Amino acid sequence: MKTRFLLFILCGFFLNVFAHQEYELNKGWQCRNIEKVHASGTQLSNVSFPLHHWLPATVPGTVLTTLLNDKIFPDPFYGMNNKKIPDIYHAGRDYYTYWFVNNFRESFPQGDEQVYLNFHGVNYACDIYLNGHKVNEQRHYGMFLRQSYNITSLLAKNGENRLAVIVYPPDPVGNPNGGQGGDGTIARNVAIQYPAGWDWIQPIPDRNTGIWDKVTLLETKGVLLKNPHIITLVPGKRFPDARTQDPAIIKASIAIENPTDDEMKGEVQYTINNQVIKKNVDLLPKSTQMVHFSDYTLQNPRLWWPNGYGDQALYNVRFQFISDNHKVLDEASQNIGIRQIETSWDEHTRSRKVYVNGQKIFIKGGDWIISDEMLRFSPGRYNAEIRFHKEMNLNLIRVWGGALTERPEFYNACDKYGLLVFQDFWFSGDCNGRWKDPMKKNDQWTRRNYPDDHALVLASMKDQIRMLRNHPSLAFWCGGNEITPPNDILNQLEDSILPKLDGTRYFFEYSNTDSMSYNSLGGNGDGPYGIQDPDHFWNDRTFPFNSEVGSVGMGDIESLKRFIPEHDLVIPDSDHLDSVWEYHKFIGYGNHIKRYGTPKTLADYCEIAQLVNYDQYRALAEGFSAHMWDWYTGFIIWKTQNPWTALRGQMYDYYLDPNACLYGLRCGAEPLHIMCNPVTGMIMTVNNTFQPYRNIMLREFTIELNGKKNPDNTQFIYISPSSVQPFFSVEDQLDALRRQGGGFLQLQLLDANRHVLSGNLYWIPDTIGNYTGLSHMPEAKVHLVTKELSDTSIRVSLTNPSGNPVAFFIRLSVVDPATGKRILPVFYDNNYLSVLPGETREVHISSEKPFEKCALQISGWNVKEQTVKLSF
Template structure:
């Protein structure tokens, strides 16, 4: 949990951030660090940490950060995310660990506390080992090990009397960084440590050369009284079946916390919290030099404002202020937690033979995305987390799975998930690839040996206890999982299931591993994942896969603006099928679009290829989610896409690139995943609707019509339609009429649902190939003469309106982007209400763009489409 500085309880309440915990007095040590390689430092930690000692030849360091981040920021290595630059950086496996073993030093001002007050030093993440010194004295008695284990030290008596302090930390890489031999996790030995595995390389990333050695997460100083309040635990019980609106039955709030008495005498005081204007308290006596867990009385919250997943209701959050005061009513410490009142249940669906998710008693069809990590070099920020999770909300997803080869995400990630309504499925740090599920000739050791990774099982269990405490209060956190495609070793998984989670967090379901039978019964054979790569769209509709699929995915090349950011000009060469792929594309893990570009016409160059790839991207992800939604509760209770983002400049499985620029995958999902959605089954021509809300929709008008390549419209049918809550419904087949219309040149199919005021509720637009499977009509379309305007609504939002005159063709597949008016470079991140849109003749479409302005730079709108010329539009 995170604590931030505040001046009083009132100010703490005003400064609340979703999902965070705050204390009265805390600050981060995030600037002014210096570092030096161990080879250049002859002195010991006691000497280095003496404030009077002169540091000669040291350089600025990035903290939080890694050694490689510091070297990059000091221009000592090239950007490993660009081109083949990563090959120019020495790998730790070949250099030896000393090459990336560094001292980090920070001078700071903090007075030695008086009158029994305490000062604490917190490290939220170090990779992999460290020794810590302060003002000439060692802080940790034994070397710390483990990437996923927070550290806290009472430094009250180590602070300098004059308030001038020096902190010195030596960071050791993991003992076995692994051979980056091209295997998943290299030779697998990276998994001998309790750390993330992807840094030795995977099929979506090249190796991170220092394996992310460093002080990779926040370092903070906290001031408290004699009693430090820590690791609060909030549980909410929401019985019955609820709705987002209307009167609510009470919910129960259960609160506990750990109280550490740092003094040499017993202390009597009161632990209390304030929630929704009500106070709950308990008087306690704390023994000296001990940590006591205190359970407060249950509180019955009247008319609770509930927290819901995205698309189902609001994400209400309550500030809960927790305090400890002594017998004289003096405040010793306080923290504030943002509480989401919700309850998640996971019954077994006997019909689908898979786990089903209920939130507040209501069944939720899971539309999820697999998440690797925000940045492969651990350059995390609250702003980047917020943007990435917002993209997932904008895709109309409701769950993110944290893949086990990475890490327990940072608290700021869960804050964003709380804010945007994304449930979280959290793996622990194991993978079938490194931990021995399969025979693998790329691995150094056999399966029996790898099955027992990591080497220190006690460290794993300590780390799990700590990380559970760190993130258990977030309402978005819904599930724990033992690992990716494999369970942890038996002496780890049994304590997790039988003691750790029941004691520390007994409210969340634990999956043994990500594709276990307890999640989704595998009656089809295979390993339970996939398929991966481009599929014929009919596959998603007609071929049944696993009833709660944890990984199924496709491609994700960005548009040309994305490729320009990391592929040198000379390497921007369109892939040919069949044929060779450029070496830089290969290095960045390109997977082929194979023959799926050819139906649109052979790519003339890389830009043409990237533009045509967006048509495939959109169709693939819209079709994926439509096919699964069409069979919800019949075949499926959920699906999780592999994967939705990349923490590196990879060219696969991403809805937006590393630089946070979305591609058409995002908007295909945005369309196919919308809560109320009308859709077309390409197998039998059935028009269907899916309603992923709790409200029945009645007396809607369903319109089905065709546009030819000249823009002429033909209505196929117009009928009234209704649909119940959380269900999919078939209406009628238009296959015969559609097949007849498309056989020569292909055709556009438009589906709409209108309300009783004749307003469009939802719309879907398909481009269908000719009888041979080619888009011959698209290749011959006449230009559309779109009239585009852009109007500023607020300082950070713009509306873009596209008008397509009557008596012309459809203005097909238009990309809108906000750019710097002078440089024409895209402003990133930016969020679009929709994109890659088509405008019918005689109609208009409006897109809302929101973004964070950069200084006084003026902006313009970039527009281009399939048959719409590229232009830049002045914002009015």
């Protein structure tokens, strides 16, 4: 059980390195369709059984992932290729029912050593065989329910083992008839609903059938530690920058399984911050015992805060079982954050208010679907996507109920970057009967009782709660998207399961429940979802804690070229929309493009769309923030990302290329921000932090389209903590610009060292609301200087000489110098930025991976494209 050529995940230190080992079975899988296999599971799982003409399989992965990797089908993300792949509804369930086989080496256990086979996620049902034996007595069902089997007695004496798994698709698979979740019947399974299609995605042909999450082998020395539970209590009102913190309380428990025939005596302990908390235990044979430790007081803790409010300190907690003869038999590690999350009802806004460590937090959130529609997850992609959310200055992600409880790596990234998580369970108003819907096969009363197996729902909920409950980022549980689960499930979840297994997080019965945001406006309590006049976000009141409000989000021409065939790269016409654009769910920009002039090419259209994108999401963040604690306690944007190549509602495309939505939102959602109400011309500040800002200079001035700067208006101001403050109106200056055909308004907050704490440039239309004056701006010749700070970090200085016009709306891109293609993902601390005459702007660019051969490309509205090679 020691040497192997597979990846090890080792827990513990050198002294007890063999106490607990887990490694992943992610290499050497083969698969074959059930119709081509004429052998039983006991035969297939015999190492001597020949596997002729089997396909290399991708595990973890879905059946369709394997078929794509084996070049059997074309990329469904490109053009109309998805329609070329047989859909399971028409092809039949057997078409995507597959056997998966893996040969692995595992030395036969010695003494009390135990080996467990773990499946972290299978969709939808499976039977498992090992070395000629059936592993699971009953067929496993359920996409979310993890599986763990003690296979100690089934392992081969010579260490050569074969695993065979047959995976069955969901049943029913759902008719992809164009409805939300197709005909709704996919919701009869305890599984994700979107694979039958939604208004932002096309149906997924195999409905995500497969071994979609990790398969691991876990070795212990006799006992198994599992399901740790750590609760942190942080009483009182805390401040992130306090030199010392009052103590925090740690409550910890863990389950210990003794699978052997012998009684086990020893000591279970956990270590945090180099402190050890112990408890003696006696374990009966073939039993599992829950151990609760005495409360531990952690002195001067480093606290975990949401993004924008403080640091995200994490502690590692290491549990160990030590036998009477001082051997470590098993151990388990868990990262935690010391924080306490509470809520209260705000009678003024009539919505839920969130507190972290005693401080009220204005929620700026994004709705998350899933990282990849085909469940191709990786820690690197999760890290990049969550980092983008941090870069947007958001502090919450809502995981939508038509998808899944995300993987632990997702929550690890949220822990790291400070994104609170609002976690839905697997129900939606569309499939589960909230509305009458002619696209659905069954009536509302029938759909209201979906899924069919309520016991499986409850078992899956318990399992997923145990999996996620220790993450500091996990802030709220929610019964479902726009609807509660059926009453018998809801009552057990709310009254029994959550109090017993968690007990620390507020539970919303559904995503737009009145206990979150009282709906006094009628409708569903969500939206709107399309293009809006920026004035609307400032002037028109909506739901006081809106769980879904959003807009457009198409990328630029480089983004479109990745998935739209060349002959379909045409300017979209809403009256006669190109079929590929329609297939990829494009929603139009209304008259907002024409306000900038008539685009001559698709590249022109995309460039203008980025201006609209920026303005839309800056206005959304600013309009909600302007009414913080008065109208609103938070907002959640529908939506920040897409799991495939859709043309709507996204801050970056599927390939992790950001568009201007991200940077408009980043600007408008700054923790400390200066802004202008476009309706009244009032200059305002928003301070989302807990600290006051004293002796701050407020500076504003206007710039004409030819680059002429008008006189500054400056004053020293005081900014209160967690506040919105108006100062003065600049409506007369804005009117003057409008009469001239447009111009710019520059706002700044500067500290005592004249460093810019917040800067905000608005482009102002003419008297009829058009921006056509921008088209007549002279060219601005920008000087570019780059400095490589490290192999993963670049600093760029952009200088616009005096006498120039504004160098407007510059896009920076790190590219491959050989191909000109963008290197992705790359993180820019500013982009789609403008440089005023006589000024220099700096941008820091970074990557998780080292930059190698690359170049920096810039282009702008009135700035010619230039490329500078970089060397590392």
